[in-house]
Amino acid sequence: MLIEIIRSGASIPEIIIEVTMLVMVLSFTFSIHEFSHAFVAEKMGDDTPRRQGRITLNPLAHIDPLGTIMLFLAGFGWAKPVQYNPNNLKRFKRWNCERLIALAGVTANYITAIVGSVLIVLVSYAFYKNPPTSSRAALFQTLVLTFFYYLTEYGFLFMAFNLIPIPPLDGYRFLSTFIPYKWRNKFEELSQYSYYVFFALLMMGRFTNINILSKLVRLIETPFRWPVDKLVDFLYSVL
Numbered sequence: 001m002l003i004e005i006i007r008s009g010a011s012i013p014e015i016i017i018e019v020t021m022l023v024m025v026l027s028f029t030f031s032i033h034e035f036s037h038a039f040v041a042e043k044m045g046d047d048t049p050r051r052q053g054r055i056t057l058n059p060l061a062h063i064d065p066l067g068t069i070m071l072f073l074a075g076f077g078w079a080k081p082v083q084y085n086p087n088n089l090k091r092f093k094r095w096n097c098e099r100l101i102a103l104a105g106v107t108a109n110y111i112t113a114i115v116g117s118v119l120i121v122l123v124s125y126a127f128y129k130n131p132p133t134s135s136r137a138a139l140f141q142t143l144v145l146t147f148f149y150y151l152t153e154y155g156f157l158f159m160a161f162n163l164i165p166i167p168p169l170d171g172y173r174f175l176s177t178f179i180p181y182k183w184r185n186k187f188e189e190l191s192q193y194s195y196y197v198f199f200a201l202l203m204m205g206r207f208t209n210i211n212i213l214s215k216l217v218r219l220i221e222t223p224f225r226w227p228v229d230k231l232v233d234f235l236y237s238v239l
Contacts, residue, residue, distance in 0.1 A: 166194055
């Protein structure tokens with residue numbers, strides 16, 4: 001992602017502005033995702049996330065150095081996983097608690113994408129009714145819309161990416177709760193090798209034309225994006 005921005009031919013100030021907006025959006029996207037895991041885990045009865053300082057929107061509490069580097073180099077990355085003790089989950093049956101925790105992050109990202117989409121419509125309408133009267137005002141309009149665009153697109157991206165059923169992503173964590181208990185330990189042992197598979201897929205997509213992860217993301221994202229697109233069309237029709 002960073003390489004593409006540099007190669008885009010933009011000027012140094014434009015690159016600085018775009019990278020700054022991306023850092024802001026990605027910091028929020030990561031933070032709201034992991035905060036949601038931590039918040040739901042505490043609501044289910046476990047205080048481990050609070051003791052580890054994870055119930056916060058401060059990006060520094062959630063950043064994983066390697067995941068952040070991979071995000072800027074390969075376009076996909078991850079934050080530091082939220083830890084919790086399954087034995088402390090008392091609100092509902094344990095498996096139901098774990099399912100809610102697994103889905104909390106992607107739900108937050110999806111809500112972010114919906115809010116971002118609505119804000120694009122409302123802000124676009126406001127600027128249409130009050131067009132910019134100077135170059136600075138026009139630049140401000142562009143920056144605001146670009147920011148909300150990034151907020152929307154990365155909300156969809158992180159939701160779909162984390163729903164891929166590969167450890168350590170949320171899609172796997174959710175599906176693993178349906179695995180019979182007697183087989184679960186074996187699956188957990190095998191899952192340690194999935195990190196290498198995951199890394200290989202990231203590198204394959206970055207340096208070859210075989211981008212399996214991107215295809216999976218698009219496949220997962222499409223049905224979730226459809227109702228949001230319909231909502232946007234409706235809002236434009238009534239404004």
